[in-house]
Amino acid sequence: MASGMVTTVVNIAVMAAGYPIYLHFLGYEKYGVWLILAVVLTFAQLGDLGINPAITKLVAEEYGRKNVEGIQCYITTALAMLCLSGIIVLATVLIFKLQIIALFKLSSENAKLAAWLLPYIGILSIYIFIVNVFNAMLSGLGRMDLANYIQTASKVIAVAVATVLLYSGRGIESMIVSSAVSYLFIQVVSIICVRKMISIRILHISNLNAQCGQRLLHFGGAVFGSSLISMLLSPFNKLMLSRYTGVSSVPIYEIAFTGSMQVRGLFETALRALMPEISNIGANMTIQAKNRISQLNSRAMKLILIFGIPIYGVLAIFAPLLLRIWLGGKFTETLPGAFRIMLLGTFLSLLGVPAYYTFWGVGMVWYSTISHVILSGVNVLVVVFIVLICHSISVEKVCWGVLTAITVSTLYLNWQNRTLSQRVCLSG
Helix, strand or coil: CHHHHHHHHHHHHHHHHHHHHHHHHHHHHHHHHHHHHHHHHHHHHHHHCCHHHHHHHHHHHHHHCCCHHHHHHHHHHHHHHHHHHHHHHHHHHHHCHHHHHHHCCCCHHHHHHHHHHHHHHHHHHHHHHHHHHHHHHHHHCCCHHHHHHHHHHHHHHHHHHHHHHHHCCCCCHHHHHHHHHHHHHHHHHHHHHHHHHCCCCCCCHHHCCHHHHHHHHHHHHHHHHHHHHHCCCHHHHHHHHHHHCCHHHHHHHHHHHHHHHHHHHHHHHHHCCHHHHHHHHCCCCCHHHHHHHHHHHHHHHHHHHHHHHHHHHHHHHCHHHHHHHHHHHHCCCHHHHHHHHHHHHHHHHHCCHHHHHHHHHCCCHHHHHHHHHHHHHHHHHHHHHHHHHHCCCCHHHHHHHHHHHHHHHHHHHHHHHHHHHHHHHHHC
16 A cells, blocks of 8 residues: 555656656647557557456465466466567557558648557557566565556656657657666566566476466456456547547647546555455455445545545646646646546546445455446547537547546446445345
């Protein structure tokens, strides 16, 4: 919990430092092109098939059994599967390069720039697959704190490298180089930390195991499904904004969405502790256990209201001033309105977090998955409806779509949580 909260604060600071730098050197349009490429990179990450979270779980099991051979089999099999998946992703990017770029309706100059950089995005995707295996393995060995710190340090390095390259006159390619350097850092440091904990040999064909591959895919399938559903939220919105409003509007949405999510992360990180506690007391769902879970939910909700309302309220009131100070000459008048809408949305989503982790704790994870389906589905419906009715869209309208989707998803979570509580009372 401590590492999660510390890294969240540092990540916010890194984000606060990075956006003004990128906008200063690249401007809204060129930075928008990079964010479009980042959307492609996000879609490409579906190629990991949810294997990396599976590695963390399965390596932890084998490490608990002191089964080094089992760890080797999982890591080698995962690397082989992800290399194959990465090659397929790269081939897809190269074959459909022009069609992918056409989706975003870029100007001819920006389209040429994106076409030049897109193959490197595909190559970077393969490398990220490999790097994440080692970071996930470190988490599975019981050092999630180190994995968190390494990832946060890599973000600091990415901003630092990008700043140096941009200052030296390099353009948008600085973003790809800085990303590659940051992932190289993750790989090197993760491997060093792993080798200090355990001696393994992973580059042996004899480690390949079909049963390990099946287990990786079985566990990763649920994660893959959630990742696929999440593509219908922020990446979809960026695609629609690029097509109907222009690529320069994408950074405005990105700052509003990511900034508000970072504020949410301060609270959500602490609330994750609900899940193991509820798992413990809910092993036998008696009336006493139900009452204890209800107390935990009530206390979590009080914490959100007591601390969340003042923090969110101050940020909403002073948003124009804070954003103007933060972004300086790159401040745009449409940003405060979008940011305020997203602040309201992320605050409402916090009200569903206790129910979300309650479902995880009692083993009813499908309710949480359904909430993701509702969130993404409503978002798509609202945004498409706006386009069909108005024949155009804006950043603020997209943010209202996200807010509507979050509201429906939060209502669903709390309704199902209340229903679950009532069922337990009746059965008791």
